[in-house]
Amino acid sequence: MTRKSSLCRVLFSAALVFIAAVALADAPAGYYATVDLTSPATCRATLHDLIDGHIRYPYTSSSTDTWDVLEYADEDPLNTSNVLDLYKNHSYVKFGGGTGPYNREHSWPNSYGFSSSGDVPYTDCHALFLCDASYNSSRGNEYYDDCISGCTSYPADTYNGESGVNLSDTNSWETWQGRKGDVARAMFYMDVRYEGDSGEVDLVLTDNPAQIVVTDGSVAYMGLTATLLAWHQDDPVDAREMRRNDRVQQYQQNRNPFVDHPEWVDYLFGSGVISGVGDRTPALVAVGIDRIVPNPFNPRTTIEFTVARTGDVTLAIYDLAGRRVRTLVSGSTSAGEHQVPWDGRDQSGRTLPSATYFCRLEGQGQPVTGKLTLLK
Secondary structure, eight states, X not given: OOOOOOHHHHXXXXXXXXXXXXXXXXXXXXXXXXXXXXXXXXXXXXXXXXHSSOOOOOSSOSSSOHHHHHHHHTBOTTOTTEEEOSSSOOEEXXXXXXXXXXXXXXXXXTTBTOOXXXXXXXXXXXXXXXXXXXXXXXXXXXXXOOOOSSOEEEEEEEETTEEEEEEEOSSEEEOOGGGHHHHHHHHHHHHHHOBSOTTOOEEEEESOGGGOOOBXXXXXXXXXXXXXXXXXXXXXXOHHHHHHXXXXXXXXSOOOHHHHOTHHHHHHXXXXXXXXXXXXXXXXXXXXXXXEESSSBSSOEEEEEEESSSEEEEEEEEOTTSOEEXXXXXXXXXXXXXXXXXXXXXXXXXBOOSEEEEEEEESSSOOEEEEEEEOO
């Protein structure tokens, strides 16, 4: 396929890049206002209604298609001319689509429920990733699970200090540590987004491998749920995944709620509890970043934030690759206004280089982020 080059396409892509360069967004104000946390059932139903019916782009087209969305969503955060793939963790020069070193990976294999490119989940970019072509082929339609024995290794490259190894046996694929949570939250999204209404397939996560079969039936399965829950816990949401969620939303106009609210995963797929409160809906700990001064800064800045009521709060610093480099606050924090300094050092006390960083403030409600620029 030759690359499309219409003027409106170039201008639109440039506009999106400019928006992303300005800030790492959270969900729009009020996006989750209709979600009812009274019970797991009401949470699931209202989440489905919220993210259902997104704007769909064609898989391959002479106009805007999934190649455009993915080359924007999976852009290398350190090099805007490149993309960073899912499994090999390799930075490839963007080539615009067609046959090349990377292609499109259905993290929920399309043979499990939606084999036609005309099916809505086939083109859903919350679960569609750019991936090294060889690794994509090696994974095939294996379900996600930890590999215990008889494993074949598929190393992930070292990128910005992060690396690992994918493992595969005859039935399952274990994603490397840095992206385990990403694919897990994509699976939870697919389970809630596709429930068999509007003529769409009902996608269901399971712990029974016998249910995971090639099908175009009305119900299709993927898994394994328990493994995905563990991966979600072991690989928390990072700035890279947050940025991807923002960018897919700019096209599809819906979000993966489990990136914004990772505490809802266990509520819907695990214990039925939010943040260990019990089976009742917890009071939300509303938080907000008031200002960051000075910004840009050298060598110190102060993050000023407000907590609406006493509760557990985390404030952490991330680099552009999505790695957490420093935790500034973690634990019970009193209601009121707070000021926390940051000296531009990582968790080990090493001075970080000049760059843009993001701070993420989390309570039990909507997380918020801010951008900081360290200049030396």
